[in-house]
Amino acid sequence: MRARTMASFHRKPIPHTDWCTGDHRCGVNFHQAPDIIADGQLGARAIITRVRAAEVDYAEIRIRVPLRRADSLARRQLDTALHAVRALLAAVAAVRPAPLPGAGDRPAVGRRAF
Structure with missing residues (x-):
């Protein structure tokens, strides 16, 4: 008798797009483009990434301001x-x-x- 210790999830994978990285940054149910980085004055930085999750595209924006x-x-x-x-x-x-x-x-x- 085998005990089942973890549930398994079955998700329909989303195929890679022509703009996604196609590497470890892409998951089963989302895809991510390479980061676009804009450096500002005195150490400020903005990073924007195109992400597709659940068939919807998003712009993920991270901003660092001292x-x-x-x-x-x-x-x-x-x-x-x-x-x-x-x-x-x-x-x-x-x-x-x-x-x-x-x-x-x-x-x-x-x-x-x-």
Whole structure:
């Protein structure tokens, strides 16, 4: 008699894309492009990576900004960074294409279930 110690997961693998690395950075259910790095002043760095997970593409952005030692200045820097990230998200969202025709039609919404 054999005891089963671990459950096994069965996921449908997502095929590699033409832009993904196709190496250890890609998992069973996601794919990742090579990092694009932008270095800034005084040790700041931004890294952006294209990721596909569950058939949806994402931009993964990591930002490293050195903060001042004085708490009041560090808080102002964090506040500025937060406002800049919000502006970035709004600008990227504005580039989104218009929805497909008929995508807004939802005849089942508002219908009563019996």
